[in-house]
Amino acid sequence: MRISELSEQTGVPVATIKYYLREGLLPEGDKRTPRLTEYDERHVRRLGLLRILRDVGDVPVDGLKRLVAASETRGSVHDLFAVAADALAPTPPAAGPGRPETRAMADAIIQQAGWDRVREDSVDRDNLAATLELVGAFETHPRDPAEIAPYVAMADQLARHEIANLDGRKDRLGLLEEMVVGQVVFATVLTTLRRLAEEHHSHERFAEDQRD
């Protein structure tokens, strides 16, 4: 199919498709002649994936690039997922490294959770530390691990559920795609659901409360 058809089928403007091609987010099509390139279903699918990650997950274009690079990772599917996790993780909120004790607390949380398969240099260790650091600067005490425990338990449940639910028949890249889409979509959905649930549950405690 031609670029205009690809655009029609996906709803993505031609200019944007060209941009994604330039950025290497879409593989080049089959160049029949210097003036005519043929695109196929793989492009349609990839474009759909890119739009979901951008529109639903707010993944920056730079993250998409890292994801594309990650998809070339050799090794086990587990290795592939680990590299993809780094690609999806935002770059740590604060530039600075933060106090080492905050990083230690992040590591302690991960160890407490029993997640001993997490790489020592996972980006998310820094992310967790950076978040604790920023929050700690506001609330004087760096929010002790006990407060985080329920969230650790939830994350563990969530991850088990999602890993278990991956379609075992897919190939390497199919699994990656499913994992990545699941991660960003359900992160968004969960955040929205949580706000809805909070609105509901605040009723019992605060509907009558006119305080102040």
Place this chain on the structure above:
Amino acid sequence: MRISELSEQTGVPVATIKYYLREGLLPEGDKRTPRLTEYDERHVRRLGLLRILRDVGDVPVDGLKRLVAASETRGSVHDLFAVAADALAPTPPAAGPGRPETRAMADAIIQQAGWDRVREDSVDRDNLAATLELVGAFETHPRDPAEIAPYVAMADQLARHEIANLDGRKDRLGLLEEMVVGQVVFATVLTTLRRLAEEHHSHERFAEDQRD
């Protein structure tokens, strides 16, 4: 304290403080003379809050404005929370209204969850619908509610936990602040923890898997 001192104490540049004052995110200080304004602890605190919401929660300045406006809401604490939830909710990903059946599915999910205290016009109903719509356009089938059920249960747990843990001694605005910070901080933390947990749990199933 003077503006330079406020800046030092919070680490926020003077120019940024001026910007926040212009935007109405910070209340004006006590204008002793036309050339000298006195700021106090309330400004320090507010600035800390704003920075957390921006740096950790990625709340846009516009959302912060909505939040400030929301904090003036009359009525019960429950009403206050509801308006704040709308302020924190991102404006729906897609501009268009989407198919009505998607909106119906969003409403059905909320009803199934038993969250009957959620306002009919909550922004998050639209957000949920918009997300379902976008995902549905990619994966042909609009992901049936059963797949979402576990997330509904999690969100419910999360919300109960958070509402129950609010410090009951605080005043109206203190409660709002705690609720809002908790919401954005734990949303971020949970997302990070989930990626970490997924990396760990993928080991058991995929460490040996070289597929493809």
Place this chain on the structure above:
DNA sequence: CCTCCTAGATAGTGATACTGTCCACGTAGA
């Protein structure tokens, strides 16, 4: 043959969140 589309290069746009400059003035320390 003529019109439309394409690839590829490059430049421009709009939104967001600051950041920098300028000025006249006033405050505080010497």
Place this chain on the structure above:
DNA sequence: TCTACGTGGACAGTATCACTATCTAGGAGG
């Protein structure tokens, strides 16, 4: 009293991001 530095206020400038538009030359297809 003198003076250097800090201030409020207005406004312009900047950086980044994610596109979007324009232009050129040329080939495809009726």
